[in-house]
Amino acid sequence: MTGSSLTQVSAAWVPLAAVLLLAVAAAGAAFDGAVAARAEGRPWQHGAGVPVAETARLLRQRRRRTVAADRPLELVGTGGLVVVALLMVVVVPLGRWTLGDLPVGIVWFNAMDVVVWALVWLAGWGPNSAHALVGGYRFLAQALAYELPLMFAITAPAVAAGSLAVGDVVAAQEGLWFAVWMPVAFLVFCGAVLAFSVRAPFSAPAGTDLAGGVLADSSGIDRWLLLAGRWALMAAGSAFAVAVFLGGGHGPLLPAWLWSLVKTAALLAALVWVRRRLPTVRPDRLLPFGWVVVLPLVLLQLLVVAVVVVGRG
Amino acid sequence: MVDDIVFWGLAVVAVASGIAVFRVDSMARATYALAVSFVAVGLALLLFGLDYLGVVVVLMMVMEMAIMAIYMIMFMGMNPALMPMSMVHGKRTSLAVAGLTFAVLAAGILLVDWPERRGAPAADLTLAVGRAVMGGKMLVMMTVSAVLFATIVSALVLALPRGRYDDDPADEAAS
Incomplete structure (x- = not known):
């Protein structure tokens, strides 16, 4: 089950990968808190501790129940986000090491981001609350806007590398990152990462106009899992973008695994900054934009990549 | 095992x-x-x-x-x-x-004799699937996908000639 130059490590490393993913996600959340504190004119140190304080608060908070909740489906939705983020990073290499060098790693990542559709909707359906349910429906409406551009965006690196294995895609970027000569695909993928982690401009499913949407009735550990799941998805998406667009572990001086981490942290920080700068866009306005503007653009990008690949022979 | x-x-x-x-x-x-x-x-x-x-x-x-x-x-x-x-x-x-x-x-499972294996699986099954779909069957696939998509779109248009936010005087007045 190997298709490339990567070393597939044993499954015993899975817990370490999970800790690493959650650490990157926590760093992202801390950076977000620091940026928010600065924006409010407070020192950044006040904001950086917010994730820790929030974790302590939610772990001690007693769970509130809604009447006639569909508890099993709610649990799947809330607990699933972190699990899906972990399943995403299974195919993402850290330098030369990878947990699972699937021959179809890119399709695997795509399948996992589709599972987010189901999970966010279930998290909205479960509590039997109007706000949460509307949030769940909003997410699916947005999903129709971002999923096809996302699919074609990650098709471009696969076409350029001539392989669906993430390891081959990384190897094909030695010397020139794919983000450099397929910038549209890269930007569209970054937008999709914001979308499947429910961040502005795609944050309407958890919007304040809905009293928090899918988050509205969550409390205690359930709420923590939802929030942590969103950060973990953002971190996993950044890590995947680094592998398929930003050259993975390629880079001078530093060891490959450190390059993977540095690039992932940098991209995650950029996404946090972007999501702080952009307003939430109504899902019904995102749909025409996604289909009329973004989809043709990313298809043109794919055409350019295909022509270049054919031209190179 | x-x-x-x-x-x-x-x-x-x-x-x-x-x-x-x-x-x-x-x-x-x-x-x-x-x-x-x-x-x-x-x-x-x-x-x-x-x-x-x-x-x-x-x-x-x-x-x-x-x-x-x-x-x-x-x-x-x-x-x-x-x-x-x-x-x-x-x-x-x-x-x-x-x-x-x-x-x-x-x-059928119990009564039909299982056929002998002929040939061997391709080295790269994903590539073989891609060749089969995009090579010999490409015309069929392209036609079917366009027809399916047109069917979905026309069914939606027939079911919902006006979108929820289209041509709504109240919405235009508000925006």
């Missing part, structure tokens, strides 16, 4: 969640039970070495069930806990059809 355990585990999950589709009393649970069943089948395809087909089955089925749940609840609108409903209808016909299909398929 590991393959056997994985296969039987997935088979049990697929059948059990398939049964759950008809036993639960809410559209949401029935839809996602069906999704679990399909995911188990998709993962079982990985055991054949059909990585691409297996993962794509998971992708398509989860996506399809997520969308289908909307339609199911839209047409059967109800809260599962407040208003439980039966997931079966036309019981006699369905039972007869299901029983007959099972009998025919089971008889």
Whole structure:
């Protein structure tokens, strides 16, 4: 089950990968808190501790129940986000090491981001609350806007590398990152990462106009899992973008695994900054934009990549 | 040995969640039970070495069930806990059809001689699938996909000539 130059490590490393993913996600959340504190004119140190304080608060908070909740489906939705983020990073290499060098790693990542559709909707359906349910429906409406551009965006690196294995895609970027000569695909993928982690401009499913949407009735550990799941998805998406667009572990001086981490942290920080700068866009306005503007653009990008690949022979 | 355990585990999950589709009393649970069943089948395809087909089955089925749940609840609108409903209808016909299909398929498995293996699987099965679909069958695939897409779009246009936010004087006045 190997298709490339990567070393597939044993499954015993899975817990370490999970800790690493959650650490990157926590760093992202801390950076977000620091940026928010600065924006409010407070020192950044006040904001950086917010994730820790929030974790302590939610772990001690007693769970509130809604009447006639569909508890099993709610649990799947809330607990699933972190699990899906972990399943995403299974195919993402850290330098030369990878947990699972699937021959179809890119399709695997795509399948996992589709599972987010189901999970966010279930998290909205479960509590039997109007706000949460509307949030769940909003997410699916947005999903129709971002999923096809996302699919074609990650098709471009696969076409350029001539392989669906993430390891081959990384190897094909030695010397020139794919983000450099397929910038549209890269930007569209970054937008999709914001979308499947429910961040502005795609944050309407958890919007304040809905009293928090899918988050509205969550409390205690359930709420923590939802929030942590969103950060973990953002971190996993950044890590995947680094592998398929930003050259993975390629880079001078530093060891490959450190390059993977540095690039992932940098991209995650950029996404946090972007999501702080952009307003939430109504899902019904995102749909025409996604289909009329973004989809043709990313298809043109794919055409350019295909022509270049054919031209190179 | 590991393959056997994985296969039987997935088979049990697929059948059990398939049964759950008809036993639960809410559209949401029935839809996602069906999704679990399909995911188990998709993962079982990985055991054949059909990585691409297996993962794509998971992708398509989860996506399809997520969308289908909307339609199911839209047409059967109800809260599962407040208003439980039966997931079966036309019981006699369905039972007869299901029983007959099972009998025919089971008889086929038991009575037909298994063919001898001819040839060997391709080295890269994903590439072979791609060649088959985009090579010899390309014309068919391109035609079918365009026709399917046109059907979906025209069905939606017929069902909903005016979108919720289109041509609404109140909306234009507000914006």
